[in-house]
Amino acid sequence: MPLVASKGNTNARGFPDLYAIARLETNDIAAKWLAELFADPSNLFITVTRTPTEVSLVCPQARLPATPSRVERDFRLLRLGEQIDFAQIGIIASVAVPLAAAGISIVPIGTFDTDYVLVRATTLQQTIDALTAAGHTVSGVSDMPDMPDMPDMPDMPDMPDMSA
Numbered sequence: 001m002p003l004v005a006s007k008g009n010t011n012a013r014g015f016p017d018l019y020a021i022a023r024l025e026t027n028d029i030a031a032k033w034l035a036e037l038f039a040d041p042s043n044l045f046i047t048v049t050r051t052p053t054e055v056s057l058v059c060p061q062a063r064l065p066a067t068p069s070r071v072e073r074d075f076r077l078l079r080l081g082e083q084i085d086f087a088q089i090g091i092i093a094s095v096a097v098p099l100a101a102a103g104i105s106i107v108p109i110g111t112f113d114t115d116y117v118l119v120r121a122t123t124l125q126q127t128i129d130a131l132t133a134a135g136h137t138v139s140g141v142s143d144m145p146d147m148p149d150m151p152d153m154p155d156m157p158d159m160p161d162m163s164a
Contacts, residue, residue: 014141
């Protein structure tokens with residue numbers, strides 16, 4: 001079932017793994033480890049963000065590097081749509097407002113095509129209940145979602161030294 005995110009009615013689909021958010025020091029990035037993480041097709045969702053002071057990584061927690069400087073574990077990932085039009089307004093808000101009213105914290109993540117939210121695994125049932133009560137549909141939280149085949153990843157170039 002494709003996900004359709006629309007004003008007032010979002011269909012959210014869960015991912016099967018537990019996810020973690022890790023803060024890495026900029027000099028902790030190992031290009032080989034990161035290339036292997038991206039090349040493994042079993043990793044359905046990975047995001048890396050670099051700022052002048054940190055590198056943040058969201059990935060299946062089983063694939064975390066050995067020594068992140070900080071880590072928050074046991075999140076579930078919900079996908080809020082597929083190829084959302086940039087003109088569409090309020091997708092994250094339509095999920096964030098009822099979850100905030102229920103006292104549930106989220107970590108929103110946006111990609112070019114889709115929005116995602118991370119919620120603590122311990123709040124998953126409360127998340128489902130709050131979203132359902134707000135008129136949303138939540139599926140795939142206990143099984144493997146229907147995901148498109150992952151394209152073959154190109155060889156990753158060596159990453160530059162980010163310790164400076």
